[in-house]
Amino acid sequence: MTPVLVSHPLCPYVQRAAIVLAEKGVPYERRDIDLAAKPDWFLAVSPLGKTPVLLAGGAALFESAVICEYLDETHAPRLHPSDALLRAQQRSWMEFGSALLNLIGGFYNAADERALAAKAAEIHARFGQVEAALGEGPYFMGEQFGMVDAVFGPVFRYFDVFDTIAEFGMLAGLPRSAAWRAALAARPSVRQAAPANYPDLLRAFLLKRGAALSVRMVR
Numbered sequence: 031m032t033p034v035l036v037s038h039p040l041c042p043y044v045q046r047a048a049i050v051l052a053e054k055g056v057p058y059e060r061r062d063i064d065l066a067a068k069p070d071w072f073l074a075v076s077p078l079g080k081t082p083v084l085l086a087g088g089a090a091l092f093e094s095a096v097i098c099e100y101l102d103e104t105h106a107p108r109l110h111p112s113d114a115l116l117r118a119q120q121r122s123w124m125e126f127g128s129a130l131l132n133l134i135g136g137f138y139n140a141a142d143e144r145a146l147a148a149k150a151a152e153i154h155a156r157f158g159q160v161e162a163a164l165g166e167g168p169y170f171m172g173e174q175f176g177m178v179d180a181v182f183g184p185v186f187r188y189f190d191v192f193d194t195i196a197e198f199g200m201l202a203g204l205p206r207s208a209a210w211r212a213a214l215a216a217r218p219s220v221r222q223a224a225p226a227n228y229p230d231l232l233r234a235f236l237l238k239r240g241a242a243l244s245v246r247m248v249r
């Protein structure tokens with residue numbers, strides 16, 4: 031049976047799974063739900079009430095990292111390295127990517143300009159750490175696209191919309207991070223992971239926050 035990815039169009043965690051599915055050429059059905067009015071069938075398969083959920087093999091898998099790992103173990107090509115230590119390092123950086131998503135949430139929910147600038151500076155500092163971990167590229171591990179790339183594609187997708195609002199300098203002076211962002215933006219799996227109207231949907235979502243960033247958008 032075709033796997034079903036239970037999704038929300040703006041969810042960066044869903045995008046991770048969509049990227050991994052695309053990298054492996056696995057056909058799947060994407061089923062979007064309204065997270066503001068979660069249907070009963072969704073609550074029955076998502077114990078935490080969150081997207082993504084992957085319905086596959088008669089099971090419902092939740093938590094994006096778990097879904098990605100399952101897909102990596104069951105479908106070629108492997109995105110993780112075969113060496114256990116290198117694989118563990120990739121997982122560490124996947125966690126780092128999740129921490130960045132939390133910071134991004136703090137950024138777009140910041141109540142005032144001061145908090146907004148502080149969050150932008152924090153994100154910039156985190157990317158300073160990423161910069162130090164990056165090699166020659168084009169991807170996180172080098173020539174081969176991997177799981178950390180699937181995690182950071184959706185992170186950079188936020189920046190594409192933030193950049194239309196103002197220059198927040200999140201990657202200022204970080205050439206390797208900037209080059210990595212460009213490489214991920216060009217990757218077909220990353221491009222198709224969100225709907226074509228994602229920028230409009232994200233802008234509408236950000237406007238509704240009533241946060242400092244929303245105020246910037248209507249200035």
Ligand SMILES: N[C@@H](CCC(=O)N[C@@H](CS)C(=O)NCC(=O)O)C(=O)O
Pocket residue numbers: 038040041042043044065079080081082092093094095
């Ligand atoms: N740790 C989870 C996070 C998933 C998550 O936060 N999903 C959000 C949408 S992007 C969600 O479903 N939120 C709904 C809610 O918390 O009620 C994962 O990696 O899958």
